[in-house]
Amino acid sequence: MNNDKLIIGGHEFNSRFILGSGKYSLKLIETAVRDAGAEIITLAVRRANTKEQENILDFIPKEVTLLPNTSGARTAEEAVRIAKLARELGCGDFVKIEIMRDSKYLLPDNYETIKATEILANDGFVVMPYMYPDLYTARDLVNAGAAAVMPLASPIGSNKGLSTKDFIQILIDEIDLPIIVDAGIGRPSQACEAMEMGAAAIMANTALATAGDLPLMAAAFKQAIQAGRMAYLAGIGRVLTRGASSSDPLTGFLRD
């Protein structure tokens, strides 16, 4: 368990909780690091302050890895520009690709995301694409050079949990990169279930930001993610299946 690291693009992390950027506040960042143990924090480049007051970068501890995202991008081209801007701002080589062409549901555009992933991976970025859980898209993202694949569990900000559970399981079973469940996880139990399934990490924001007691919920997520990871590593136990088996043996024909 001590050697169980999350590895993304050759970088090692101990924590499997990643803080999203949706409902950001400086208090949220503080508690995510302190109580949930986050080592990666997403940063919406479009929200970076241009005026000299309360720059978010000043509030993120130096040991935390910044994950700038491309929120606001509607095409691969725009996402590439935002990613390059983030690198110029000194945010490092990590980038989470978010491309939405729907302002109502904020669902990711898989096709544009594949294109942006290929361009940015070729440019040396550690690319973490946010996507709708589709096997073909996931394979294309692997081939395009992604460092992880980040399927959504439910519509972003909905706290509805694992609506796409079966499809996320397919990605976990078939894709050799870390599968990080992003968007829609609303409760620690849902985070735990995703980790039991074999997800590599959980990204959440709204679940914490809208909780009654923020630090307490952050701690609950930390423990739930750890519990789910431990259960996955331990190997899930059996489920008894009831029902009669054929009274006529199938193997009666074997001669020797």
Next chain:
Amino acid sequence: MENSFFVDSEHLSQAAIEKKHRLEMDKSFRKNHMEYLPGMEQIESDVCEKVMSNVKNYDYSKYTAKDVRAALEHEICSIEDFKALLSPAAESFIEEMAQRARLETSKHFGNTVYLFTPLYIANYCENYCVYCGFNCYNHISRMKLTMEQIEHEMKVIADSGMEEILILTGESRSKSDVNYIGEACKLARKYFRMVGLEIYPVNTDEYRYLHECGADYVTVFQETYDTDKYEQLHLLGHKRVWPYRFDAQERALRGGMRGVAFSALLGLADFRKDALASALHVYYLQRKYPHAEMSLSCPRLRPIINNNQINPLDVHEKQLCQIICAYRIFLPYVGITVSSRESAEFRNGIVKIAATKVSAGVSTGIGDHESKYNGKESDGAQGDEQFEIDDSRSLDKMYKDIAGEGLQPVLNDYLYV
């Protein structure tokens, strides 16, 4: 050298006998079996390393009944679960494995069983594989059909109602070259809906050519994945090169073939390790080429002409059934073929559990379909058989038998595009 398969024909010249004996006794006289020969394409691939590292570390004696039970209870069968199902500890769970295998088969294939027939068009061979009836030192009647003879054979088979054919040759590039096989494929397209090939491994561009000629499925048996044992059994010829054979399916897929089939000849070496390697070969190639269709065959050694020392009973029916059930549970989406080497009783039983494809109206000889199908004496020469078959049922009989078991025989589910 420890080997029970050597037989000397009295028809060989003194020089040939001497060369044969030296090949058998003196390893230094044999070519390095891991080294490619000139003209053999070498592709970049990580599949072999993935498969063989698993096989190398497989100690089936460490698995217990507890591991087998856990494997049967898991919704998805992991590689580790599969290893448990192949172990001796799983033998006493054969009925439970069969029940689970039947469930997986019915989920993916319903109650269908596909029928096909092989057509051997030549039995010349340049290899000395000590267990094979076609080996170059075995004194048998050799033959290569002309295009007219091939077309005649195909007509006889097509008239029986068969829609899928598997074209086979001995492994001789000089006697049965790629163009000859390609021409046979073009003929086969006229009479059959699906054309498969079981020939010597070729390069990617040659697979592409054969695909354009109408073939769409390539079967290559690795025989054994144990490279040391392989070296002792394949003493001469291009077949001796183990890695070129291993990558054949991958080259076939890169050449545009729709599907590929795999197998070890169970009983040549440690059959549990060979079964593990065969299935992992499928598993890793499927992950790399997810569009491809894959299937596994499960042959055991069969007696051949002029050699009564070959005994198929090293792998008993119970172990064969165990392997097939384990294949099905680990790879529920993969076709499983059981050949006419097995008895009618075994094949009737196994199609109810896991097999999805069986041959019918089979001859492993050359140019003898008319005499076998219609009882008409052939006026031409015939080539000897590769091995003896057990289940000699005709298509008509097989169709009725399968339907009689409550299963649905299928002659074709395929469109060449």
